[in-house]
Amino acid sequence: MATIIAPPIGAQAQAPRRLHISEYLRWSVDHKVIGVQYAVTSLFFFIVGGILAMLIRAELLTPQLDLVQNGQQYNTLFTMHGTVMIFLFIIPMWGAFGNYFVPLMLGAKDMAFPWLNALAFWMIPPAGILLLLGWLIGAPEAGWTSYPPLSSLFSGDGQTMWIMSLHLLGISSILGAINFIVTIKNMRPIGMGYFQMPLFVWAVLAQAITIVMATPFLAGALTLLLLDRIAGTAFFNPAGGGDVLLWQNIFWFYSHPAVYIMILPGFGVLSEVLSVHSRKPIFGYRAIALSSLAIALVGFTVWAHHMFVSLTPELRIPFMITSMIIAVPTGIKVFSWLGTLWGGKLHFTPAMLFALGFLSMFVIGGISGVMLAAVPFDVQVHDTYFVVSHLHFVLFGGSVFAVYAGIYHWFPKVTGRMLNDRLGQVHFVLTYLGFFFTFFPQHLLGMLGMPRRVSVYAPEFQGLNVVVSVAAFLLGISVLVLFYNILRSLREGRAAGPNPWRALTMEWTTTSPPPPHNFHGDPVPFDDPYGYGTEASAAYIDAIERRFGPSAPLSTERRNMPAAQGGD
Amino acid sequence: MNVSERKTNGRNSNALLWIVLAGLAIIGGGFLISLLTPYLFPAQGSTQAQQVDNLFRFMLVIGGAIFLLVQGVLAFSVIRFRAKPGDVSDGAAIHGNTTLEFVWTAIPAVIVLVITIYAYQVWQTTRAVQPNEQVVGTVGARFAWSFSTNVTPDQFPAGVELSQLDPAVQADIEEDGYITITSPQLHTYVGQPVQLQMVTQDVLHSFWVPAMRVKQDLLPGRTTDIRFTPVEAGMYRIVCAELCGSGHGNMAGTLVTTDDNPVYQGAWLNVHADEAAFRREFLEPETLAVLFPPEDPAARGRQLLASGAYPCNTCHVLSDLGWTGNLGPSLDGVGTRTQRLSQTGQPDMEAYIRNSIRRPTDFLVPGFGPLMPQFNPEPDQPNYMPEDHLNAIVAYLLTQTE
Numbered sequence: 001m002a003t004i005i006a007p008p009i010g011a012q013a014q015a016p017r018r019l020h021i022s023e024y025l026r027w028s029v030d031h032k033v034i035g036v037q038y039a040v041t042s043l044f045f046f047i048v049g050g051i052l053a054m055l056i057r058a059e060l061l062t063p064q065l066d067l068v069q070n071g072q073q074y075n076t077l078f079t080m081h082g083t084v085m086i087f088l089f090i091i092p093m094w095g096a097f098g099n100y101f102v103p104l105m106l107g108a109k110d111m112a113f114p115w116l117n118a119l120a121f122w123m124i125p126p127a128g129i130l131l132l133l134g135w136l137i138g139a140p141e142a143g144w145t146s147y148p149p150l151s152s153l154f155s156g157d158g159q160t161m162w163i164m165s166l167h168l169l170g171i172s173s174i175l176g177a178i179n180f181i182v183t184i185k186n187m188r189p190i191g192m193g194y195f196q197m198p199l200f201v202w203a204v205l206a207q208a209i210t211i212v213m214a215t216p217f218l219a220g221a222l223t224l225l226l227l228d229r230i231a232g233t234a235f236f237n238p239a240g241g242g243d244v245l246l247w248q249n250i251f252w253f254y255s256h257p258a259v260y261i262m263i264l265p266g267f268g269v270l271s272e273v274l275s276v277h278s279r280k281p282i283f284g285y286r287a288i289a290l291s292s293l294a295i296a297l298v299g300f301t302v303w304a305h306h307m308f309v310s311l312t313p314e315l316r317i318p319f320m321i322t323s324m325i326i327a328v329p330t331g332i333k334v335f336s337w338l339g340t341l342w343g344g345k346l347h348f349t350p351a352m353l354f355a356l357g358f359l360s361m362f363v364i365g366g367i368s369g370v371m372l373a374a375v376p377f378d379v380q381v382h383d384t385y386f387v388v389s390h391l392h393f394v395l396f397g398g399s400v401f402a403v404y405a406g407i408y409h410w411f412p413k414v415t416g417r418m419l420n421d422r423l424g425q426v427h428f429v430l431t432y433l434g435f436f437f438t439f440f441p442q443h444l445l446g447m448l449g450m451p452r453r454v455s456v457y458a459p460e461f462q463g464l465n466v467v468v469s470v471a472a473f474l475l476g477i478s479v480l481v482l483f484y485n486i487l488r489s490l491r492e493g494r495a496a497g498p499n500p501w502r503a504l505t506m507e508w509t510t511t512s513p514p515p516p517h518n519f520h521g522d523p524v525p526f527d528d529p530y531g532y533g534t535e536a537s538a539a540y541i542d543a544i545e546r547r548f549g550p551s552a553p554l555s556t557e558r559r560n561m562p563a564a565q566g567g568d
Numbered sequence: 569m570n571v572s573e574r575k576t577n578g579r580n581s582n583a584l585l586w587i588v589l590a591g592l593a594i595i596g597g598g599f600l601i602s603l604l605t606p607y608l609f610p611a612q613g614s615t616q617a618q619q620v621d622n623l624f625r626f627m628l629v630i631g632g633a634i635f636l637l638v639q640g641v642l643a644f645s646v647i648r649f650r651a652k653p654g655d656v657s658d659g660a661a662i663h664g665n666t667t668l669e670f671v672w673t674a675i676p677a678v679i680v681l682v683i684t685i686y687a688y689q690v691w692q693t694t695r696a697v698q699p700n701e702q703v704v705g706t707v708g709a710r711f712a713w714s715f716s717t718n719v720t721p722d723q724f725p726a727g728v729e730l731s732q733l734d735p736a737v738q739a740d741i742e743e744d745g746y747i748t749i750t751s752p753q754l755h756t757y758v759g760q761p762v763q764l765q766m767v768t769q770d771v772l773h774s775f776w777v778p779a780m781r782v783k784q785d786l787l788p789g790r791t792t793d794i795r796f797t798p799v800e801a802g803m804y805r806i807v808c809a810e811l812c813g814s815g816h817g818n819m820a821g822t823l824v825t826t827d828d829n830p831v832y833q834g835a836w837l838n839v840h841a842d843e844a845a846f847r848r849e850f851l852e853p854e855t856l857a858v859l860f861p862p863e864d865p866a867a868r869g870r871q872l873l874a875s876g877a878y879p880c881n882t883c884h885v886l887s888d889l890g891w892t893g894n895l896g897p898s899l900d901g902v903g904t905r906t907q908r909l910s911q912t913g914q915p916d917m918e919a920y921i922r923n924s925i926r927r928p929t930d931f932l933v934p935g936f937g938p939l940m941p942q943f944n945p946e947p948d949q950p951n952y953m954p955e956d957h958l959n960a961i962v963a964y965l966l967t968q969t970e
């Protein structure tokens with residue numbers, strides 16, 4: 001049973017340190033600065049990708065072309081939207097959370113390779129610029145999947161920039177992942193075995209392993225495509241002895257695992273948030289931790305379900321089987337999270353609202369995912385709005401909801417200030433409704449016959465498309481509420497205290513924001529990161545408060561209610 | 569001791585009752601949700617559609633039940649386990665329950681196993697080779713579909729003598745053993761199994777008829793196939809589902825399924841002398857048009873373009889043929905469009921139009937990009953257009969003066 005023995009340092013820990021913008025604009029090897037750099041960069045690209053999404057939905061208000069002049073411009077819109085959101089928003093955003101919190105959760109002073117960490121980050125801004133500059137020299141129009149021969153023989157020179165940009169982002173991602181693996185393996189504090197790690201750290205570990213195994217395949221495919229475009233090779237051109245399916249196989253060998261790269265850390269965030277804000281131990285710790293690994297590994301065997309209308313028909317069956325299997329570990333997670341809520345004391349903080357929203361939306365993505373794995377049904381809805389809907393239920397209803405939950409949960413630690421609860425609730429309601437009505441009707445559109453990636457469509461689909469577009473605009477507005485909340489709280493948010501949620505993981509055993517070397521002295525982990533409901537955990541939290549001053553805001557109430565002290 | 573034991577037992581059986589009731593409600597809910605199936609799909613046009621929809625309905629029962637289970641537990645927890653204002657105590661220190669965890673691993677595993685087996689069966693039956701299939705060659709090219717059928721001499725209309733035919737057509741028949749008739753529409757018959765053999769001229773396309781529930785990519789360098797058996801007469805939309813460039817959304821076609829004469833059901837390949845109506849309807853006029861091309865090159869050109877053998881219609885407007893494509897310049901009046909001739913480096917309109925088709929990028933009409941495919945003179949090149957076709961098409965386009 002662990003307690004903090006070091007003497008209190010005094011009230012200095014209470015006053016949030018002012019953040020200097022200039023610190024974040026230059027090379028720094030502090031993982032916390034790098035984390036914020038990742039976050040701000042990703043949020044910038046979130047806005048870029050979001051604006052593109054708004055343009056797409058505006059175009060689709062009517063069945064004809066009106067906003068864009070031709071199909072090619074439209075193709076560029078969704079190509080950029082997909083590429084930006086995946087490679088410049090979600091993946092780097094998990095880089096932000098991982099960078100900032102993995103060392104803190106391990107009680108470490110920094111990542112294992114701080115310099116490499118900075119290098120990985122600084123590849124992202126140039127990659128983003130490279131991608132967007134493509135617009136000036138003949139924009140890419142082959143979608144984020146960039147199937148040849150459209151991407152090799154037809155798409156504009158911007159396609160070459162797209163390749164270079166993804167190459168850079170891939171290298172950045174691999175370097176970051178190696179760093180996480182080494183950090184998690186070597187820098188755990190004494191007394192923290194793998195099965196005492198917070199589940200967010202487990203999730204980042206599973207993600208990092210996936211990145212290291214998968215991303216080199218993307219690099220390979222991109223290199224071949226680049227050669228086809230600029231050196232006259234014919235890897236993907238049957239006229240020169242190549243094969244168009246080669247690209248699809250290698251690309252999806254990376255890009256299906258990439259789905260888990262985008263969602264696994266979200267699973268981690270969810271485990272943290274649900275447990276802390278329900279004041280209850282996570283249900284089935286080992287099952288959750290190990291199912292992350294299972295998902296990461298089985299995730300390597302399912303890639304060809306993205307090729308159910310191009311792959312040789314007999315070969316589709318084995319991939320149907322593996323794609324069905326992967327639903328099982330995912331189900332285990334969802335049920336374990338529900339088990340965590342059961343019998344808890346749920347506090348509906350904005351972080352918790354988004355975590356609950358994740359559960360309720362992600363399950364729809366899971367169900368449609370199993371349906372898509374069934375080959376005969378997939379054949380009907382492949383390359384239609386059903387798939388657009390499914391992927392957004394997983395990546396928006398899943399990953400983005402988790403990003404939001406993570407922001408509300410950890411913003412106090414990063415800035416020393418609380419986000420506004422009321423605005424957080426408004427943000428949640430707008431997001432939840434906007435999201436559902438944007439994406440749910442798309443299932444129907446796809447089944448009824450609307451293919452994806454079209455700027456013109458049959459007139460009978462207009463009604464549903466108007467619903468979708470209006471809801472999408474609402475979703476766009478919801479993002480503004482979040483940004484307003486963040487900017488406002490940076491200036492005038494309530495001081496957070498070290499541990500506003502009275503959580504047990506180690507990032508909360510230091511001031512908010514943490515000092516340059518993270519901890520005052522050597523922190524001692526509590527032996528169960530989710531050991532709520534015990535005398536020991538209450539004592540541990542009290543010790544943090546004694547040392548760094550009161551937690552806010554819950555423990556202020558707590559102080560006034562001595563009866564509740566010590567758990568129950 | 570006894571009293572408390574009885575009390576626990578009572579509570580347990582109560583809990584069991586609740587679980588059973590909730591389970592029944594959830595499964596019943598899944599059934600109710602699955603009743604929506606017919607409204608979620610277009611009308612069933614093929615036997616394949618019936619099977620796919622049944623599979624979907626089955627998955628919707630299960631998916632609907634899981635949906636209700638998860639949302640139900642969530643809603644219940646939100647209401648039942650919310651912390652009272654000011655309550656800062658912790659929940660019970662429960663870390664897991666091995667039995668429960670086993671159950672919620674095993675049940676989903678069994679469910680996906682059952683779905684997999686069912687889906688496998690459907691997949692095998694929907695793809696099964698049928699006797700006496702109508703085989704149709706399908707070509708996708710940016711951004712139009714064309715469908716061709718091979719007609720052997722014994723299927724020619726009565727009274728056609730090989731010796732009457734144009735020497736070029738005769739040579740064709742001698743070489744291949746058949747002639748090919750082409751149409752921008754796909755004609756099928758109720759109850760007649762169809763097999764499409766599909767190739768693409770350029771990039772990936774995907775042949776999809778939502779009403780038939782079939783879809784298959786067209787892959788450069790390969791011939792892919794697809795099978796379905798229409799069950800309902802009607803006109804159905806053919807959609808391109810794979811991104812193929814600027815005109816992807818416009819790449820639609822029409823599938824016509826007729827059943828007006830049950831005698832001819834299943835008779836596509838075995839046309840007998842007495843099935844005159846069938847031949848009158850479709851086969852004969854199309855065959856004759858190929859066997860006896862009009863002497864006048866302009867008339868022949870018009871016939872070629874109208875047959876859909878070339879994908880010009882999605883990109884160009886041409887009022888004479890009812891084209892409404894919007895990716896390229898209108899071809900109305902192209903025959904007298906001389907104002908730009910001096911910039912093109914071509915001596916006259918005939919040479920210019922010819923070059924516009926053989927080498928479209930030599931001169932780009934202002935305001936348009938290099939989108940038009942290049943139509944090549946050699947059979948082994950993509951977008952093959954033989955010289956005599958080109959001559960006829962150019963002759964026809966020159967007659968388009970307004």
Ligand SMILES: [Cu+2]
Pocket residue numbers: 708711772773774808809810811812816819
């Ligand atoms: Cu196409």
Ligand SMILES: [Cu+2]
Pocket residue numbers: 773774808809810811812813815816817819
């Ligand atoms: Cu297309």
